Amino acid sequence: MHVNLKILRYNPEVDKKPHWETYNVECEPGDRVLDLLNHVKWYVEPTLTYRRSCAHGVCGSDAMLINGRNRLACKILIRDLTKDGGTITVEPIRGLKVEKDLLVDMDPFFESYRAVLPFFINDDPVPAGERLQTVEDRERFDQGTKCILCAACTTSCPIFWVNGRYLGPAAIVQAHRFIFDSRDKGTSERLNLLNQNTGVWRCRTAYNCTEACPREIPVTQLIEEVKRAIMYQQA
Amino acid sequence: MQHHRYDVIVVGAGGSGLMASLYAAKNKNVSVAVISKLYPTRSHTGAAQGGVGAALGNVSEDHWEWHMYDTVKGGDYLADQDAAEIFAKDIIDAVYELEHMGLPFSRLPNGKIAQRKFGGHTKEFGKAAVERACYAVDRTGHMILQTLYQQNVKAGTTFFNEFQVLDLIIEDGVCRGVVAYEISTGEVHVFQAKSVVLAAGGYGRVFKITSNALSLTGDLMSIYYRKGLPLEDLEFYQFHPTGIAKLGILITEGARGEGGILRNDSGERFMERYAPSIKDLAPRDIVSRAIYMELREGRGAGKDKDYLLLDLTHLPRDVIEGRLPDITDFSRTYLGVDPVTAPVPIQPTAHYAMGGIPTTVDGECLANSSTTVRGLYAAGEVACVSLHGANRLGTNSLGDLIVFGKRAGIAAARYAQDAQFEDLPARADGAALDEIERLKSGHGTENAARIRKELQETMMDNVSIYRTDETMSRQVEILKELQARYRNVSVTDTSTKYNTELMEAMELGYMLDVAEAMTASALNRKESRGAHAREDFPDRDDENWLKHTMAYRDLSRPGEVNIGYKNVVLGKFEPKPRVY
Ligand SMILES: Cc1cc2nc3c(=O)[nH]c(=O)nc-3n(C[C@H](O)[C@H](O)[C@H](O)COP(=O)(O)OP(=O)(O)OC[C@H]3O[C@@H](n4cnc5c(N)ncnc54)[C@H](O)[C@@H]3O)c2cc1C
Ligand code: SF4
Ligand code: FES
Numbered sequence: 079m080h081v082n083l084k085i086l087r088y089n090p091e092v093d094k095k096p097h098w099e100t101y102n103v104e105c106e107p108g109d110r111v112l113d114l115l116n117h118v119k120w121y122v123e124p125t126l127t128y129r130r131s132c133a134h135g136v137c138g139s140d141a142m143l144i145n146g147r148n149r150l151a152c153k154i155l156i157r158d159l160t161k162d163g164g165t166i167t168v169e170p171i172r173g174l175k176v177e178k179d180l181l182v183d184m185d186p187f188f189e190s191y192r193a194v195l196p197f198f199i200n201d202d203p204v205p206a207g208e209r210l211q212t213v214e215d216r217e218r219f220d221q222g223t224k225c226i227l228c229a230a231c232t233t234s235c236p237i238f239w240v241n242g243r244y245l246g247p248a249a250i251v252q253a254h255r256f257i258f259d260s261r262d263k264g265t266s267e268r269l270n271l272l273n274q275n276t277g278v279w280r281c282r283t284a285y286n287c288t289e290a291c292p293r294e295i296p297v298t299q300l301i302e303e304v305k306r307a308i309m310y311q312q313a
Numbered sequence: 314m315q316h317h318r319y320d321v322i323v324v325g326a327g328g329s330g331l332m333a334s335l336y337a338a339k340n341k342n343v344s345v346a347v348i349s350k351l352y353p354t355r356s357h358t359g360a361a362q363g364g365v366g367a368a369l370g371n372v373s374e375d376h377w378e379w380h381m382y383d384t385v386k387g388g389d390y391l392a393d394q395d396a397a398e399i400f401a402k403d404i405i406d407a408v409y410e411l412e413h414m415g416l417p418f419s420r421l422p423n424g425k426i427a428q429r430k431f432g433g434h435t436k437e438f439g440k441a442a443v444e445r446a447c448y449a450v451d452r453t454g455h456m457i458l459q460t461l462y463q464q465n466v467k468a469g470t471t472f473f474n475e476f477q478v479l480d481l482i483i484e485d486g487v488c489r490g491v492v493a494y495e496i497s498t499g500e501v502h503v504f505q506a507k508s509v510v511l512a513a514g515g516y517g518r519v520f521k522i523t524s525n526a527l528s529l530t531g532d533l534m535s536i537y538y539r540k541g542l543p544l545e546d547l548e549f550y551q552f553h554p555t556g557i558a559k560l561g562i563l564i565t566e567g568a569r570g571e572g573g574i575l576r577n578d579s580g581e582r583f584m585e586r587y588a589p590s591i592k593d594l595a596p597r598d599i600v601s602r603a604i605y606m607e608l609r610e611g612r613g614a615g616k617d618k619d620y621l622l623l624d625l626t627h628l629p630r631d632v633i634e635g636r637l638p639d640i641t642d643f644s645r646t647y648l649g650v651d652p653v654t655a656p657v658p659i660q661p662t663a664h665y666a667m668g669g670i671p672t673t674v675d676g677e678c679l680a681n682s683s684t685t686v687r688g689l690y691a692a693g694e695v696a697c698v699s700l701h702g703a704n705r706l707g708t709n710s711l712g713d714l715i716v717f718g719k720r721a722g723i724a725a726a727r728y729a730q731d732a733q734f735e736d737l738p739a740r741a742d743g744a745a746l747d748e749i750e751r752l753k754s755g756h757g758t759e760n761a762a763r764i765r766k767e768l769q770e771t772m773m774d775n776v777s778i779y780r781t782d783e784t785m786s787r788q789v790e791i792l793k794e795l796q797a798r799y800r801n802v803s804v805t806d807t808s809t810k811y812n813t814e815l816m817e818a819m820e821l822g823y824m825l826d827v828a829e830a831m832t833a834s835a836l837n838r839k840e841s842r843g844a845h846a847r848e849d850f851p852d853r854d855d856e857n858w859l860k861h862t863m864a865y866r867d868l869s870r871p872g873e874v875n876i877g878y879k880n881v882v883l884g885k886f887e888p889k890p891r892v893y
Contacts, residue, residue, distance in 0.1 A: 091808045108647070120762030124814040125806040129355075131526040134562045134643060136455065137355040153646060177497065178811045184352065197463035198415025207369075208412040210424030216417060223417050223449070223456060227354050261415065294642075 079163050080104050081156060083114050086169040087179050089125065096176065099123075100165070107157035111144055111166065115151060115180075128180035135292055138228035142180050143169040148230040148290040171233035173242065187229050190245040194253040194271060199264030215260040222255030222300060224293040231287035231297050237280050244280040245272070247287040247297045254300045257307060269308050278305050314742055315502045319346040319471075320729040322491055322506040323722070324478050324533060326353035328454070328711060329693025330512030331461035332718030333676075333725065334470050337510070340726035347470060348493050348504065350477040350528065350816075353462050357514055357526040358714065361454020362565035362639060364446030365715070366434060366708035367408040368401065371425045372444035377401040378885075379436055380445065384709060385886045387433040387596050388667075388702020389843035389853065391546070391861070394884030396674050396698040399720075404712040408447050411715065416460040418449050419636075429636075430570040433596040433706040439893075442594050446708045451565055451639045457711060476502065477816055479745035481509065481536055481689070482737060486680065488689035489735045492745045496816060499809030501749070503741050507729035510721050511537075511670060511678070511691040518820075519828045520663035521773040524556055524563035528820075533695055535823035537670050538830055542680055543863040545697040545879065546668035547827070548835035548845045551705055552778050554600040556662025557647055558620040564640045564659060566707045569593045571636055573625045575600070576656065577612040588893040595893045598704040598844045601661040605778045608660075615658065622656035661778060667705055667844065668834070669697040671863065671879065676721025682863060682879040688728060688735075692721035699861060702881075703843020752818050757803035761818040764795050764802065768824060776832050781848045785836040792829050793872045799825055830864040833874035838862060855888050 083103050088096035101118045112130055119126045128151070129139040135153035142151050145159055145167055159166050174182040225248065232238050232246035253272055256262045272278045278301055287297040320342075323334045326349035338345045349356070368375040381401035385392045412418060412426060419427035428444040436443040449456040465472075473493065479501070480492040490505040513533035517525025538544050554575070555564040569575070575593050577583050587603040588595035595603075604621055613619050625633055630653050634641055637652075644652050669691070671679040676690040693714045700713055740746075775788035799822060806814040840854040841847050860878040867873040 089808060090810060108649075110647075119814070120765075121760070124762075124804065125808070127811050127813050131351055131355050131528045132357060132360055133527055134360075134560075134647070136360050136452075136639075137351075137357070137526065139351075139355050155647070178808075181811055188352075192466055197467040198460070200415075204409075204413045206409075208409050208418070208426050211420050212424055213420050213422060216420045219417070220450075223459075224452070226359070226455070256415075259415065259417070 079107065081160060081163050082165040083118065084165050084167045085126070085179070088176055089178055105156050107155070109156050110152050111154050111156070111168065112140060112152040115168070127178040136226060138226035141171050141228040141230040141233070143171055148234045150228060150230070150292045153292050171229060173233045173239045174229070184229065186242060187232060187248065190249040191227065191252060193245060194249045195264055195268055196252045196256070198256065199262055201263070209261050211260055218260070219255050219258040221295050222251045224295055225251050226293060228292060230290040230292060234286040234290040236284055236286065237282060241280065243276050245276050247301060250278060250301050250304055251295060251297055254304055257304060266311065269311050272304055273308050278308065315500060316505065317502060318505045318734065319344045320507050321345045321510065321725050322504050323347045323510045323512060324491060325349055325512035325514060325693070325695070326351070326472070327356035327512060327514055327693060328358035328457050328461060328714035329718035330510070331465055332715055333510045333512055333692055333722030335461065335464055335468060336719045336722035337726040338468055338470060340730060342730045343726045345470065346473060348473045348476045348478055348491065350475060350496070352474050353472065354458060356458060357529055359455045359458040360526065360563070361457070361711055362451045362563065363431060363567035363570070364429065364448035364453045364708045365408060365457070365711035366431065366445045366706070367404040367447055367712065368445060369405060369408065369426060369428060369447065371421060372428045373436065375436065375443055375445055377405065379438060379443070380434070382438050382886055383434050384700065384706060385702070386439070386891060387706040388704055389891055390702065390859065390888035391699065391842060391881055392702030393699050393882035394886065395882045396700045398884070399674055400700050400712060400716050403716045407712070407715045407719070411457065411460060414460050414464050416449065416456050418447060429567060430594060431707045432566050432569070432594045432600070434708070442591055446567065446570065448567065451567055451637045454711060477819070478532065479748070479819065480742070481540070482741050483540060483686060483689070484738055487687045487735055489737055490741070492742045494745070494816070496811055499812055501742050501745055503737065505734055505737060507732040507734055508688040508690060508725040510676065510725045511689070511695050512693045512718065513695045515666045515694040516824065516827050517663045519768060519772050519824045520777065521769040522556060522561040522660065523663040524553060524561055525663065530820035530824050531827035532820065532823045534669055535826040538826055538866050541865060541868045542686065543671060543865050543877065544668060544830045545671035545863055546699060546834070546861050547831040547864060548838050548862060549667035549703045549843055550663065550831065551597055551665040551667060551844050552601040552661040553597055553664035554604055554661050555623050555659040557643060558658035558660045560647055561662035562643055562647060563662065563664070564623060564643070564657065568623060568625060568637055568640060571632055572628050573623055576622045576624050577607045578614045578618065579612065583607055591893045596704055596706060598846070599893065601778055602846055604661055620658040620660045623659045624656040625652045626654060626656060663777070665705055665710060666694055667697070667699070667701040667703065669695050672696045672698055674698060674720065675724040676717060677724065682877065688732065690721040690725045692718045703845060748819070749815065752802065752804050752815055753807055755803050757801040759798045759802045761802045761821045764798055765821050765824065768795055768828060772828055776835055779846050779848050780835055782836065785832055788832045789836065792825065792832060796825050796829070796872065829872070830866070830874060834862045834864045834876065837876045859888060
């Protein structure tokens with residue numbers, strides 16, 4: 079079948095503002111949107127620019143706004159978008175500066191990530207073997223460990239769009255992963271950070287993040303759990 | 314041109330690079346920086362699923378000697394036994410260390426790290442499969458990558474992300490730094506260093522069907538080879554038996570470790586015929602050849618009879634969804650097949666390079682069978698220690714990254730601590746700038762993507778699971794033609810910012826050169842061993858071929874490859890026929 083791939087393009091060295099271009103592409107229903115982008119880049123319009131690496135939804139490179147929703151181009155198939163041809167729109171994720179075509183500046187995103195102390199903290203002397211952890215304690219923070227830092231959640235959040243200082247859902251998911259790890263000792267520090275005006279209280283539970291997450295992490299729920307942990311700590 | 318100076322530079326930010334940087338930086342006398350063409354967490358270590366093998370003995374009795382034996386036998390006795398011994402011993406503490414860094418391993422009811430079975434890992438020197446793979450659900454590599462990156466953030470490591478290395482500066486046998494292209498600006502930077510650690514991963518993208526990321530194009534292997542330095546054992550390339558049909562996306566061997574069974578068109582468990590004792594959990598080279606034979610003899614499934622089936626349907630839903638959630642998701646997403654209720658179509662997929670840049674057990678790069686390139690180190694898939702010999706066992710690569718990444722980092726820092734910065738040549742970035750200029754000048758008429766596609770298809774046809782003199786000789790000629798056409802490639806994107814077309818064209822040049830060394834090495838080895846299976850020489854020949862290949866580009870005769878050899882380090886385990 080054929081689809082029209084309508085892409086919002088922008089080359090800072092030439093264009094004053096972004097503009098749409100449409101490419102008619104032959105494809106199979108089982109093709110990934112990334113396959114179509116690659117086809118255009120390799121055989122039609124080599125200047126088309128985007129990030130990609132793993133091509134199967136594990137590296138987090140290619141979050142884009144596809145038919146109006148944040149998705150990974152490598153994890154959404156044509157048959158999930160259209161049965162009988164038609165148009166598929168592709169735009170860069172929102173809220174981060176567009177550098178070129180579908181590629182955005184990820185620095186602010188990773189700054190927020192680094193701000194929540196995204197690493198294991200426990201200065202106790204280590205045992206000779208492993209620290210023990212029960213199956214239940216391990217399960218408690220499993221969801222957050224799946225995160226691939228793709229930014230689909232943060233860049234679907236209306237609060238983040240208007241206030242880039244909000245740390246955003248992805249950073250909170252990372253913090254949650256450590257806050258609820260029974261082995262970690264940095265909880266109060268992280269909760270204090272997230273209690274500030276760039277932290278969890280900005281969240282208005284719009285649920286956009288949960289819908290956007292390609293790893294099916296219940297992002298909003300994790301944010302709520304962090305809010306509750308802050309309240310318990312203060313009580 | 315921008316100029317930087319660090320005592321130690323690490324190229325690559327996957328598991329091996331992040332381990333090297335972490336340990337180099339523990340030496341407080343040296344400055345360390347990491348250069349990576351991908352943002353670190355995008356590295357392909359994150360795609361590893363099944364586990365990291367270590368004889369912890371958490372589920373049943375296990376010993377490092379058994380692990381060492383399995384590694385050597387799995388490698389068809391081409392593994393260097395000094396490396397295998399260090400590895401099997403050190404990986405035990407290394408796994409505990411990862412746990413201490415916070416890595417969220419899955420747990421047993423007694424709170425210890427969970428372990429499961431994996432191909433080729435046995436107890437009592439081959440008696441029965443043993444639970445040795447330490448795992449974090451089915452995203453062990455993801456958790457290793459995340460944990461090591463987190464630890465580097467904690468340690469304040471300096472990163473140059475989305476910088477693509479285009480050259481190594483080596484003069485008079487001493488490495489003096491690297492040249493890198495800043496993708497966001499198009500600027501070329503020179504990084505002067507006392508020591509450099511190469512940790513740039515594999516090159517699976519030379520094949521059409523692969524589990525490897527689009528970014529795995531053999532850049533640093535090729536840059537090394539272009540200087541007339543050797544690549545070791547490139548003929549040994551592993552095809553993993555279970556890639557998702559047509560796409561090559563991996564389904565971990567852990568699926569068979571949990572009880573999954575391979576079946577042909579008639580539902581037969583065909584591995585019983587090929588490896589009667591460990592069946593579906595035989596090493597990968599054996600299972601991939603069995604699949605190839607089943608397909609060739611017309612027992613494939615589907616209307617074109619071009620794939621086989623991985624059957625998990627007899628396993629409880631909570632085992633499949635609970636222990637293999639990611640691969641369940643891949644199967645549902647990409648095939649529309651639910652592994653809980655239907656078998657998954659699979660075919661072998663190009664997966665792992667046993668060969669690479671030859672190194673000592675401390676990661677020092679070798680310029681020939683005995684001398685090192687001073688100040689240059691390598692670890693991970695880009696390197697060949699040789700731990701894996703002719704065939705790598707599942708879970709031994711993640712272990713390789715951790716054990717030898719750390720050793721290379723420590724050794725590079727120790728060297729840098731006592732060394733001086735060496736002078737740089739006049740135009741250190743000259744070769745890189747010339748190549749960029751050539752590709753951007755717009756005179757060529759060839760399209761890089763077309764050449765790449767032909768490369769991938771022909772390598773798949775001619776140098777994959779089974780090889781013959783005829784197919785490989787044909788490929789040698791094809792590669793010469795593709796290389797000639799490559800010299801006539803130009804890019805249409807002339808911009809400076811994020812010129813990914815230019816970088817992809819560079820990568821094609823690397824892929825072609827690695828394919829050249831690989832094909833020449835495979836054509837030269839007239840025996841079958843591990844992953845190198847020749848139909849015209851079906852047997853292993855220890856008398857003539859128990860030795861490592863060292864492939865050198867002939868710098869005076871383009872397209873010609875000179876082959877040398879290096880001794881295998883033997884030891885505890887005498888070469889024996891390899892039966893399972
Ligand atoms: C799907 C899959 C599943 C696997 N599962 C397992 C498993 O369960 N157990 C196991 O033991 N092994 C497994 N393996 C193998 C193992 O994961 C890899 O061999 C290993 O992760 C490679 O790590 P690395 O550090 O060498 O390279 P990578 O993680 O690939 O990292 C390469 C790095 O080099 C950088 N780089 C490359 N070229 C350049 C350049 N020109 N300039 C600058 N930077 C550059 C990249 O940006 C990247 O950071 C699996 C492999 C795959 C593909
Ligand atoms: S929580 Fe989900 S959407 Fe957000 S960065 Fe992580 S993986 Fe991406
Ligand atoms: S390319 Fe890796 S997530 Fe899509």
